[in-house]
Amino acid sequence: MNSTLLRPVATLVSGVLFGFGLSLSGMLDPARVRAFLDITGNWNPSLAFVLGGAVFVSALGVLVTRRLKRPLFDEAFHLPDNQVIDRRLIVGSAIFGVGWGLVGLCPGPALASLSLGLPATMVFVAAMVAGMLVHDRLVGRKVPGQTSAGTGAGTRLSQPR
């Protein structure tokens, strides 16, 4: 079996697991998410177990990558190694947090819940896409080589930390 064939399979499997995990965990439900964020009110802490469980298994994956010279199905790792905490990171994260708190949806659950066909989540996703385009077309243009937890540009191509 060659890598060019297995790479998309891994991508698809990863996507399905992510969407199924979100569905099982309760993260798809904005009311649950907002109850998790409502620490001074009627707090529902259950979603802390989602992040805890996810970071735990993800960290096992990180340990595996550190023993590998390259990923199983690709030539090199594409993981960010930027360590600089700048204003973009903090201001952007704060803006994201306000939107997340207002509605209770972040990008993963918003996209996954499209399959339920609810008008409200569709409106949210349309606005989210518009927000991304506005940023990347207008603001992001000044920083072409931006690195990120999610972006591929300017990432390290060797052994991860």
Next chain:
Amino acid sequence: MSEYGNALAGGLLIGLSAAILMVANGRVAGISGIAGRLLQGMQVSSGALFVLGLVSGPLLYRLIFAAWPSVTVTASWPLLVAGGLLVGFGSRMGSGCTSGHGVVGLARLSRRSIAAVATFMGAAIVTVFLAGFFA
């Protein structure tokens, strides 16, 4: 299973998803990054495949449990639009969201991701607190 059991099991699966993408393809499972690149026409085929899988997740849940996962949206339409714009813009400006910074970044002990998660959790908690006065 209980609410907490489901939350933990779902979390473990989300972590497995991120671990697979990292170990197999050397990539970060960051949804805002994947979606943003897709919109810019970068890494289109892998991005589209991942999003296709992501959207299929709730369908698989429906097949297994014979019910849809619960989704209760209380926000009004103007609020949905405002929240969506902020989430899209902010996650791109901050180079990641709950998945990239939260699930993967924290697992990698990235300084940037730890700062990002503290910031967006704090901002979201304050927002929910303040929104309580208008509800």
